Structure formats: C-alpha cells, structure tokens
Amino acid sequence: MNMITLEKVSFLFENTKLEIMDSISFVARKGEFVCIVGPSGCGKSTLLRIIAGLIPPSSGRVLFANHEITEPNRKISFVFQDFALLPWLTNVENVKIGLSRSDISDEAKDKKASELLDRFGLSGFEDYYPNALSGGMKQRVGIARSVASDPQVLLMDEPFSSLDELTATSLRSDIVYMLENKNISVNSVIMVTHNVEEAVELADKVIVLSDKPSHVKKIINISGERPRDKRSGQFAAYMDEIYAALAKDIEQ
Numbered sequence: 001m002n003m004i005t006l007e008k009v010s011f012l013f014e015n016t017k018l019e020i021m022d023s024i025s026f027v028a029r030k031g032e033f034v035c036i037v038g039p040s041g042c043g044k045s046t047l048l049r050i051i052a053g054l055i056p057p058s059s060g061r062v063l064f065a066n067h068e069i070t071e072p073n074r075k076i077s078f079v080f081q082d083f084a085l086l087p088w089l090t091n092v093e094n095v096k097i098g099l100s101r102s103d104i105s106d107e108a109k110d111k112k113a114s115e116l117l118d119r120f121g122l123s124g125f126e127d128y129y130p131n132a133l134s135g136g137m138k139q140r141v142g143i144a145r146s147v148a149s150d151p152q153v154l155l156m157d158e159p160f161s162s163l164d165e166l167t168a169t170s171l172r173s174d175i176v177y178m179l180e181n182k183n184i185s186v187n188s189v190i191m192v193t194h195n196v197e198e199a200v201e202l203a204d205k206v207i208v209l210s211d212k213p214s215h216v217k218k219i220i221n222i223s224g225e226r227p228r229d230k231r232s233g234q235f236a237a238y239m240d241e242i243y244a245a246l247a248k249d250i251e252q
C-alpha cells in the first residue's frame, strides 16, 4: 500500500521565481523508511513541507493513501532538526501541542503526554522546561510531540544532525522500533539527511536529488534487516553508490 505518493511535484517560489524542484515523483509504501539526500539548498526541506500540506506544489500532486494532500493532516507529523519546542511551556505541555487537534479531555491529554514522555525515557521531566534538557532529550520531547497524534507518516528534517553520535544512535533505533512495531501507528518514515551512512543504516529506499531545480537522480533500494552491519562490503557498496550519484551532480 502506498502511504505517500509524489506525482511530478514541481515548485517555484512566487516571490523570487526561483525554480526549486522539477517534476519529483516517488512513493513511500507502508512499512518503508525513505531517506532523501541531495545538495544543500536543493529543496529538501521545502519538499517535506509540501508533503506535510503546509505549502502547495506549483504543479503535480501529493497523495496520502489515495487522497490528495491540500492541508496539514494529523496523520502526517513533522520532526524538526532544531526540535522546535516552545521554551515557555513545560515538556508535558509541549507534547500536548501534538494533541491539540484531538477531541479527548484535557485530563486525558495530560495522561497521554506523560505516557509518551515516559516511553521516550523522560519520566520525571514532565514539569521541567526544555532549556533544562540536553539536545538529545529535547529531541525526544520533539519526537513524543510528533507521535502524540498517532501519525501514520513521520516526516523528519535532519532530526539527528545536531546530536552527538551516541544519542543519535539511540534515537535512530527508537524510530526504527516505532516503524517496525505493529502496535505503534507510525508505518512510514520520510527523512531528509546529509549523512550517507545514516541513510544506508536506516533506509529501505534512498532518493538522491540533484541540485536545484532538483529532480530525482537515482532511487537506491537498500536490502537487509536492521540493524545493519556497517563494516560489511555490501554496506560500503551502498554508500559508494549514493556518493557516486551525488558527486555526478557536482561535476556537471
């Protein structure tokens, strides 16, 4: 089943007439972890915002299941690189933002938000403010907020790039766990990353974009159960394939 389908999505900013993307098509299926890589400024963050329904494409369309996305949908959630927490709200209140469009009582929201913080290892930190937390803990709050609405699709924009490697490793396995666990709503992840090793470690499919106006240069399917052995020849071969696809663009 296709969760997210991009059909010839093109985009230009009306104010600058800058053409950012040209006819991008790909599919994220149920159960799939999709990574998007591409040169800086090629439009990856803009593409995620289009998928989230925050901005419309200039042409083409994006489907969620079989429905065209024309506005934000709580079944599609965003995780940001800079966490995007509100510093004047406590952690539990930040997570509750993810529940603002659900019809449950305020008490039930408190309970669910606390349970989510607990699930992400932040029990006891409910009433702290985000500034009291490390970067990794802040991103756990960000992820808890994103999954509060029981989304089916998680969109992540370089979510681990500002974290130390050990923290990033632990959060990556949390995301894979959610994707692979049938009792958790998340069943498709689309993640933008600059980290090619991270893409090979996590993705079922890597979309390599060209410089802007960006188009899909290559789609590389990655096989193998996670966690994957980073020292294997196969792993290195996948990394080489992605680097080669990225590099070709720079030479042109």
Ligand SMILES: Nc1ncnc2c1ncn2[C@@H]1O[C@H](COP(=O)(O)OP(=O)(O)OP(=O)(O)O)[C@@H](O)[C@H]1O
Pocket: 013, 015, 016, 018, 020, 039, 040, 041, 042, 043, 044, 045, 046, 047
């Ligand atoms: N509001 C805007 N108006 C006009 N141009 C914009 C606007 N926002 C972004 N851009 C331009 O659109 C292009 C794509 O930006 P975007 O942030 O999507 O790229 P990106 O691939 O995510 O980059 P990075 O890898 O640095 O995160 C950039 O050249 C940027 O300068």
Ligand SMILES: [Mg+2]
Pocket: 044, 045, 046, 157
């Ligand atoms: Mg970006």
